[in-house]
Each structure stands twice: as structure tokens, then as C-alpha cells.
Amino acid sequence: MIEVLIVLIMTALATATLGVFLLLKKEVMTTDALSHTIILGIVLAFFLTEDTRSPLLILGASLVGVLTVVLIQWLQNIKLIKGDAAIGIVFTALFALAVILISRFLDHIHLDLDIVLVGEVLFAPFNRMELFGYSIPVAVVQLGIMAVINLLFVVVFYQALKITTFDQIFARSIGIFTVLIYYALMVLVSVTAVTAFDAVGAILVISFFVAPAATAYLLADRLSHVIMLSLGVAVLNSIVGFFIGYYSDLTISGTTASVAFVTFTIAFLFNKDGFISKRVRRKEMHSDLLQLMMLKHIESVSDVGKEDVYSHFNQSQRMLDDAFQSLQKRNLITSTADKMRITDDGVRLIQAKQVEFGLTTRGVES
Amino acid sequence: MMDILSSFSFQIVAIGTMILAFACGVIGTINVLRQNSLIGDAIGHAQFPGVVLAFMIVGTLDALSLLIGALIFGAFAFFVIQMINQYSKISLDASLALVLSSFFGFGMTLKSYVQGSSAYGHTGGIDDYIFGQAAYMLRADVNIILIVSAISLLIFIFNYQRIKIFIFDPVYSHMIGNKPTVMNALILVMTIGLIAAGLKAVGVILIVNLLIAPGVIGLMWSKRYLYVTLIAGFSGLVSAFVGTYISTAYVGFATGPTIILCLSAIVLFSILFGTHGAVRNGLMRRRHAA
Amino acid sequence: MEKLITVDGLTVTYNEKPVLWNVSTSIVENSITAIVGPNGAGKSTLIKSIMGMVEPLAGDIKINGQSPKKMFDQVAYVPQKSDVDWDFPTTVLDVVLMGRYVHKGWIKRYTKADVKRAEEALETMRMSDFKHRQISELSGGQRQRVFLSRAIAQDADIYIMDEPLQGIDVVTERLIMQTIHDLQQRGKTFVVVHHNLATVEKYFDHVIILNKEVVAQGTIEEAWTKENVATAYDESSVTL
Numbered sequence: 001m002i003e004v005l006i007v008l009i010m011t012a013l014a015t016a017t018l019g020v021f022l023l024l025k026k027e028v029m030t031t032d033a034l035s036h037t038i039i040l041g042i043v044l045a046f047f048l049t050e051d052t053r054s055p056l057l058i059l060g061a062s063l064v065g066v067l068t069v070v071l072i073q074w075l076q077n078i079k080l081i082k083g084d085a086a087i088g089i090v091f092t093a094l095f096a097l098a099v100i101l102i103s104r105f106l107d108h109i110h111l112d113l114d115i116v117l118v119g120e121v122l123f124a125p126f127n128r129m130e131l132f133g134y135s136i137p138v139a140v141v142q143l144g145i146m147a148v149i150n151l152l153f154v155v156v157f158y159q160a161l162k163i164t165t166f167d168q169i170f171a172r173s174i175g176i177f178t179v180l181i182y183y184a185l186m187v188l189v190s191v192t193a194v195t196a197f198d199a200v201g202a203i204l205v206i207s208f209f210v211a212p213a214a215t216a217y218l219l220a221d222r223l224s225h226v227i228m229l230s231l232g233v234a235v236l237n238s239i240v241g242f243f244i245g246y247y248s249d250l251t252i253s254g255t256t257a258s259v260a261f262v263t264f265t266i267a268f269l270f271n272k273d274g275f276i277s278k279r280v281r282r283k284e285m286h287s288d289l290l291q292l293m294m295l296k297h298i299e300s301v302s303d304v305g306k307e308d309v310y311s312h313f314n315q316s317q318r319m320l321d322d323a324f325q326s327l328q329k330r331n332l333i334t335s336t337a338d339k340m341r342i343t344d345d346g347v348r349l350i351q352a353k354q355v356e357f358g359l360t361t362r363g364v365e366s
Numbered sequence: 367m368m369d370i371l372s373s374f375s376f377q378i379v380a381i382g383t384m385i386l387a388f389a390c391g392v393i394g395t396i397n398v399l400r401q402n403s404l405i406g407d408a409i410g411h412a413q414f415p416g417v418v419l420a421f422m423i424v425g426t427l428d429a430l431s432l433l434i435g436a437l438i439f440g441a442f443a444f445f446v447i448q449m450i451n452q453y454s455k456i457s458l459d460a461s462l463a464l465v466l467s468s469f470f471g472f473g474m475t476l477k478s479y480v481q482g483s484s485a486y487g488h489t490g491g492i493d494d495y496i497f498g499q500a501a502y503m504l505r506a507d508v509n510i511i512l513i514v515s516a517i518s519l520l521i522f523i524f525n526y527q528r529i530k531i532f533i534f535d536p537v538y539s540h541m542i543g544n545k546p547t548v549m550n551a552l553i554l555v556m557t558i559g560l561i562a563a564g565l566k567a568v569g570v571i572l573i574v575n576l577l578i579a580p581g582v583i584g585l586m587w588s589k590r591y592l593y594v595t596l597i598a599g600f601s602g603l604v605s606a607f608v609g610t611y612i613s614t615a616y617v618g619f620a621t622g623p624t625i626i627l628c629l630s631a632i633v634l635f636s637i638l639f640g641t642h643g644a645v646r647n648g649l650m651r652r653r654h655a656a
Numbered sequence: 657m658e659k660l661i662t663v664d665g666l667t668v669t670y671n672e673k674p675v676l677w678n679v680s681t682s683i684v685e686n687s688i689t690a691i692v693g694p695n696g697a698g699k700s701t702l703i704k705s706i707m708g709m710v711e712p713l714a715g716d717i718k719i720n721g722q723s724p725k726k727m728f729d730q731v732a733y734v735p736q737k738s739d740v741d742w743d744f745p746t747t748v749l750d751v752v753l754m755g756r757y758v759h760k761g762w763i764k765r766y767t768k769a770d771v772k773r774a775e776e777a778l779e780t781m782r783m784s785d786f787k788h789r790q791i792s793e794l795s796g797g798q799r800q801r802v803f804l805s806r807a808i809a810q811d812a813d814i815y816i817m818d819e820p821l822q823g824i825d826v827v828t829e830r831l832i833m834q835t836i837h838d839l840q841q842r843g844k845t846f847v848v849v850h851h852n853l854a855t856v857e858k859y860f861d862h863v864i865i866l867n868k869e870v871v872a873q874g875t876i877e878e879a880w881t882k883e884n885v886a887t888a889y890d891e892s893s894v895t896l
Binding site: 399530533534536537540542543585588590591 | 707708709725728729731733735739740741743744745746747750751754757758760766790792
Binding site for chain 2: 023026027028029031032036075078080081082083084085087088089092093095096097099100103104105117203204205206207209210211213214217218245248249250251253254255256257258260261264268274275278
């Protein structure tokens with residue numbers, strides 16, 4: 001059981017490291033494409049080796065993954081079709097080819113479609129190897145190596161990756177081989193997706209690439225922090241997903257993807273610039289501004305009646321009442337027998353605000 | 367050859383896929399032009415938990431209730447994508463991928479629950495929603511495809527000028543009285559409907575292809591929206607017919623993937639040799655490349 | 657002179673910051689009015705409000721005494737070039753026909769008369785030879801002419817234009833301004849967002865100087881002074 005968890009965590013670490021850059025370079029859907037087409041690579045390599053456990057499968061699949069990226073890039077470069085359409089036509093075609101090759105020539109081999117799509121991390125420990133006298137699941141070794149390679153790649157090329165991601169043209173101008181960096185990244189993505197394939201499948205590996213990165217991106221501001229946080233989130237998702245899946249007898253990759261969405265949603269709602277704080281802040285600012293506009297209106301049309309003020313604004317009765325009462329409470333207006341007038345405090349506030357909003361200060365005249 | 371053409375099962379499958387492919391070609395072109403092609407990919411995958419939930423509630427694989435489940439989750443997924451775009455700095459491609467994989471993962475979780483529980487009956491067939499099983503298409507499936515396609519195409523025809531102006535010049539469209547929210551909803555209803563209707567018959571990957579490839583073909587042959595749309599619709603229709611024929615005549619050619627390959631062959635030919643393709647435009651010499 | 661459009665106490669916010677601040681102004685019938693002001697002054701927001709495309713926080717806009725949303729067929733709009741998808745598969749004539757849209761019933765089928773009107777509009781802008789061209793093949797000046805043709809085909813009384821002279825050739829600039837003056841003779845009214853301070857006096861008879869609020873407005877003689885422009889652009893000296 002602990003081996004299963006280790007496989008899952010290794011998958012999460014290997015994918016999340018690269019995921020941050022995929023997210024920032026807007027290449028996540030390209031990754032979705034290549035994670036589908038590596039199935040074609042596995043099938044083609046199988047024709048050559050006739051062995052489902054041959055390391056050549058990883059090589060073949062990675063090659064097709066890279067080929068997918070090359071094709072998409074070529075279509076995008078000739079500028080006849082838009083980038084997203086290029087992704088869509090390339091991956092569906094190669095995926096369809098894979099399905100037909102399987103059904104036509106590999107009918108005798110049972111291929112569980114569920115495992116193709118979502119993998120089965122529980123099976124990972126069955127395939128074992130000897131290392132330093134210990135029997136270890138092959139998946140742990142493979143994914144462990146990938147995690148280390150990806151991490152090394154990010155650490156060694158950190159500055160180049162950072163500049164390329166931020167400003168490709170500037171990067172090129174200072175002599176960074178942006179194309180090389182891009183393909184190196186996509187090769188690693190391919191190989192990682194292939195290695196993670198048995199455990200989490202073609203579709204859910206996307207969740208592993210993107211969800212922790214997106215969560216961390218909402219919570220941290222500096223690139224290095226985003227990367228570290230995404231690793232932490234990835235491990236957390238895996239542990240929670242594992243225990244839910246394992247003890248409820250559900251597909252573990254599925255529960256991990258579901259948990260990953262929950263963590264993302266929490267970050268989305270509650271981060272300091274997130275949905276809830278944005279809504280609250282917007283409401284506060286809206287009511288501040290409404291009060292100010294009311295004040296301004298009362299200033300320009302003195303001795304105005306309440307009804308006249310209200311009819312000037314396209315706001316709900318409640319918003320207007322709140323604003324009106326607040327203005328009275330703050331002594332910015334005086335209201336006597338339905339005639340309103342601005343106070344000296346009110347005039348000063350308007351002047352201050354006009355400066356704050358960068359308006360010409362002709363308000364001083366009044 | 368006549369044997370195949372006159373066989374009832376071929377006719378059912380051919381009619382179902384041809385109508386679906388035509389409608390997807392026409393409607394998909396809108397999304398291709400708006401650079402929103404992959405919305406179909408995200409929504410198609412995200413509808414899967416809706417299908418499983420509908421099965422859990424109804425207890426059978428009744429086509430109509432599964433359709434409703436798919437529709438609800440399709441709309442929900444779109445709503446989530448919109449919220450992420452509006453209220454965070456996550457880019458569109460990342461939010462599509464996030465929703466796609468998370469919802470699908472949730473669907474697979476639900477499915478593993480259903481399969482592990484004795485409370486539910488036979489679940490064979492749920493998988494069809496991923497890869498599709500066009501060869502086993504039933505009369506009821508064709509009826510649903512027919513109705514949804516007809517509704518989508520009617521919406522399209524009645525709003526043709528509106529949609530055209532909206533894609534080309536959204537600000538002008540708004541100015542002459544077409545609210546952007548209404549226009550977006552219109553396009554979304556057609557797209558989600560077609561995906562949900564076609565999911566079981568042809569699977570999500572084929573739907574994605576049907577929504578994108580015909581539009582790309584159309585754009586390689588014409589620079590007039592009406593013709594682009596018609597070329598898209600008919601190239602979908604022809605590919606569906608040929609694909610269904612091949613898959614019926616030869617063993618081992620699943621219908622959905624075969625249709626994709628037919629369409630892909632036309633796409634490749636069109637991109638290279640279309641009147642607005644690469645060769646005619648001298649793009650093969652990388653004149654405008656990069 | 658009659659006030660055709662009145663704007664009263666208009667406040668529009670974006671991200672809870674005021675883009676327009678208590679703007680009261682008016683457009684005189686049969687005038688050619690320039691809206692000038694620095695970047696971020698709210699020029700585009702003002703014209704979008706006049707077209708009923710923006711929900712204001714406060715204030716009121718009337719076109720001929722009516723709400724803008726009821727008057728959209730009487731207002732022709734020439735957009736900024738960047739707002740449009742230039743790869744869209746459509747021809748010049750097709751784009752101009754869009755101007756006839758507002759006069760059509762529910763299904764919006766164009767008739768022979770609509771096509772004739774569109775062709776006349778293209779003739780006015782000397783674009784007849786281009787009517788079957790795909791729009792992506794046009795130059796910047798030609799694109800602007802197509803948009804003005806579309807507005808003409810709409811047969812509206814009011815023309816609203818967002819920087820129509822930005823980035824176009826001299827010939828087109830002269831042609832556009834000539835057409836605008838011709839149409840003025842036929843009773844039309846023009847509201848034009850304009851960026852080139854040097855040509856305001858030459859091309860326009862009224863001006864609204866804007867910087868989130870109205871700095872000055874009126875006829876060119878009244879409002880177009882160095883002081884007013886300097887106030888709007890927040891600079892001590894401005895060469896006109």
C-alpha cells in the first residue's frame with residue numbers, strides 16, 4: 001500500500017515541476033494533446049518489440065509526443081489556422097489512428113480502455129525490479145528518475161526558463177535558445193506523461209500537470225515560490241486522494257484529480273486576490289463611489305429633494321438608502337425637510353477624491 | 367457493396383453520424399473562428415460525470431436521461447470555466463485543461479463507485495461515452511441526434527446574420543442591439559447540445575474532431591462565411607458516410623476513429639492544396655513563417 | 657441650434673474607479689463634434705454610453721428625447737480597427753451589407769434593394785472595385801473606408817466614430833473628411849473621437865475636451881483654447 005502511495009507522489013512531483021511552466025507558457029492544452037497521442041507511440045513501439053514492458057515503448061511514445069508538438073508548432077507557424085484548432089485536429093487524428101491500429105491488429109491483446117484513460121496506480125507494485133538487492137516497483141524507479149531529472153532541469157535552466165516564459169522576444173535577443181528550451185521542456189513533458197501513463201492514464205495526467213500549478217499560481221507571487229508551493233500542493237493532493245480512493249475502493253487517480261480540483265477551488269475562492277475578497281472589495285468600493293457621486297450630485301444641485309437624487313442613479317433602492325444614511329452619519333450632508341445640502345466636510349471630501357482619481361481640480365472654485 | 371448500403375444497421379449508423387457531422391461542422395465553425403475550438407474538448411469530457419450521475423439516479427442507460435445529465439454538466443463546466451477566467455489570472459487553456467481533467471476524474475470516480483456497488487445493474491455502455499460505439503447505434507440514439515441537430519441548425523439559420531456580425535465585429539454587434547451574453551448563450555446552447563447528443567454514438571474524441579476539422583477545411587477553400595460553413599457541413603457529412611462504410615465493410619475499423627481519419631485526410635489535403643492553403647500561399651517555403 | 661444628444665451627470669466606473677465622472681454635455685444637431693482628451697480620458701466610454709452599450713453608475717442619456725437603447729437604428733457606428741476579427745471569411749460587400757441589418761425583420765434576409773444601397777455606399781467611398789475582395793487583403797485606409805461605407809448604408813442620422821483617422825493614408829483621410837462634410841450638408845450629425853490635436857480646428861465645428869470629466873465644450877471658437885487643452889492634458893504648454 002505504501003508503495004502505491006509512493007508511486008502516486010512521485011508522479012505528482014515529476015508532473016508538477018513542469019506544470020508551472022506549461023501553465024505560464026499557455027501550453028497546457030498542447031500537453032493534453034500529447035498525452036493522448038503517446039498512446040499511438042506505445043502502439044507503434046509495441047509492433048516493433050512485441051513486449052508490453054519494453055523500455056522502447058517509453059522511447060517510442062515520447063517520440064510521438066514530441067512529433068505531436070512539432071506538428072502543432074508547424075501548423076501554428078504557417079498561420080493558416082488558429083493555434084487551438086491546430087491542437088484539436090492533430091491530437092484527434094493521431095489518437096484515432098492509435099485506436100484503429102489497436103482494434104485492427106492488436107485485437108488479441110486485451111486493452112482495458114479505463115486504464116488507458118485513467119490508469120491504475122494499484123497495479124504499479126506488481127511490476128518489480130531488483131535494485132541494490134531490494135525489490136522495488138519499476139514505476140517507483142522510473143518516476144523517481146523523472147522527478148529528479150525534471151527538478152534538475154528546472155534548477156539548472158531556471159533563469160533561462162524564467163526569461164523565456166516571461167518575454168520570449170527579449171530572451172531571444174539576449175541569446176537564449178528559446179526554441180531549444182521549448183523543445184527540451186516538451187520532450188520532458190512527453191517522457192513524464194509516458195512514465196506516468198500506467199499509473200494515472202492519458203487524461204488524468206493533465207490534472208497532475210495543471211491543477212497543483214494553477215493552485216500555487218493563485219497563492220504565490222514569485223516564480224520560485226509558485227514552483228515550491230505547487231510541489232507541496234501536488235503531494236498533499238496525492239496523499240488525500242490516495243486515502244479516499246484506497247479506503248472507499250474508488251479509482252485513486254480519479255479521486256486525486258477530484259481532490260486537486262477541490263484544493264484549486266479553495267485557493268480560487270479564498271486567496272487574497274480571489275473570488276470572495278474580490279467580490280467583497282468590489283462591493284465596498286461600489287458603495288464608497290456611490291456615496292461620493294451622491295455627494296457630488298447634491299453639491300451641484302443644492303437644496304435638492306431625496307426623490308430627485310434617487311432618480312438620478314441607476315441603483316437599487318436599498319443601495320441608495322444605505323448610501324444616503326451613511327452620508328448623513330458621516331456629516332457630509334445636512335438634510336432638512338426633504339431638502340439636502342452638502343456640508344463643508346463634504347466639499348473637502350470631494351476635493352480630496354478628485355485629486356485621488358487624477359481629475360482636474362476645478363472643484364476648488366466652488 | 368449494395369449489401370452494405372441496404373443493410374438496416376448501416377443505414378441507421380450512417381444517417382446518425384452524417385446528420386451529426388453536418389450539424390457539428392456548421393456549428394463548430396463558429397468556435398473555430400472565435401478561437402475557441404477546444405471548448406468542445408473540455409465540455410465533452412466534463413459531461414462524463416453527468417452521464418454517470420444520470421445513470422445512478424435513473425438506474426438504466428436510458429438515452430434521454432443520460433442526455434439531460436450530460437447537458438447539465440456541460441453547462442456547469444462552461445460556467446466554471448467562465449468563473450475562473452473572470453475572477454483569476456489563470457489563462458483560458460489552463461482553465462479548459464483543469465476543468466476537463468478534474469470533471470473527467472470525478473466521472474471516473476463515480477463510475478468506479480457504481481461498478482463496485484451491488485446497488486446498480488449492468489454498467490456496460492457507460493464507456494461508450496468516451497470512445498463511442500457508433501456501430502451499436504440504436505434508433506433512439508439517431509432520433510436524439512436528429513432532434514438536437516435540427517434544433518441547433520434552426521437556431522443557426524434564424525440567427526445567421528446575427529452570429530456572423532457577432533463573430534466578425536462584436537462591438538458593432540452589441541451596438542446594433544445584440545447583447546453579447548445572449549449571443550454567447552446561443553452559441554453555447556448549440557455546442558453543448560450537439561456534444562451531449564453525439565457523445566454516446568461517437569465518443570468525445572470524435573465530437574472534438576467533428577467540431578474543429580470541418581471548419582478548418584472550409585477555411586482552406588473559401589473566404590466567404592456562408593461557403594465556409596457549407597463546405598464544413600458537407601465535408602463532415604461525406605466523411606461520416608465514407609467512414610461508416612469502411613467500418614462496416616472491413617473488420618477492425620471502429621466507426622468513430624475511421625470518420626476522424628477520413629476528415630483528417632481531407633484536412634491535410636486542404637491545408638496543403640486548398641485555394642487558401644499552404645502551397646498556393648507559398649507558405650511551404652516559410653516565407654511568412656515565424 | 658437644437659441639442660440632439662444630451663448627457664446629464666454621467667458617471668461610469670470600471671473596476672470601481674471612475675472612468676467618467678459626472679459628465680454633462682450635449683451634441684448639437686447637424687454638428688461635427690470632436691471628442692478629444694488624453695489616453696484614459698474616457699472618450700471611448702463616452703461614445704459607448706451614448707450607444708447604450710455601457711451601464712452607467714449614474715446619469716442619463718437621451719437621443720432625441722429617447723433612451724439610446726431604442727435609438728440604435730438611428731446611430732451608425734464606425735469602430736476602432738482593433739475591435740474586429742480581420743481573418744473572418746467575408747467580403748467587402750458583405751461587411752457593408754451588415755449596415756442594413758438594423759432595418760431588417762426577424763430573420764434578417766437582405767434584398768436586392770439592400771445590396772443596391774450597399775453598393776452606393778461603397779461608390780461614395782470609392783471602394784466599388786474592391787467589393788468582392790476578402791477583407792484581410794485590404795490596407796488600413798481601405799478598411800476604414802469599408803467601415804464608413806457600412807455606416808452610410810445604415811442610413812442613420814447620427815454617426816459615431818472611434819478614431820477613424822488613426823493610421824490611415826492622406827488620401828483616405830481627405831476622402832473621409834470630405835464625405836463627412838457632404839453628409840453634414842444632408843443634415844447628418846457626427847461625433848468623432850479624435851487624437852490629432854493639430855487637425856481639430858480644420859475638421860470640426862464643435863469640440864468636447866474630456867479628461868474623465870468635461871474640461872471644456874462648445875464651438876471651436878469658444879472651447880478650443882490653449883488653456884483648456886493644457887488643463888486636459890495636464891501640461892503647461894501645448895502647441896495647437
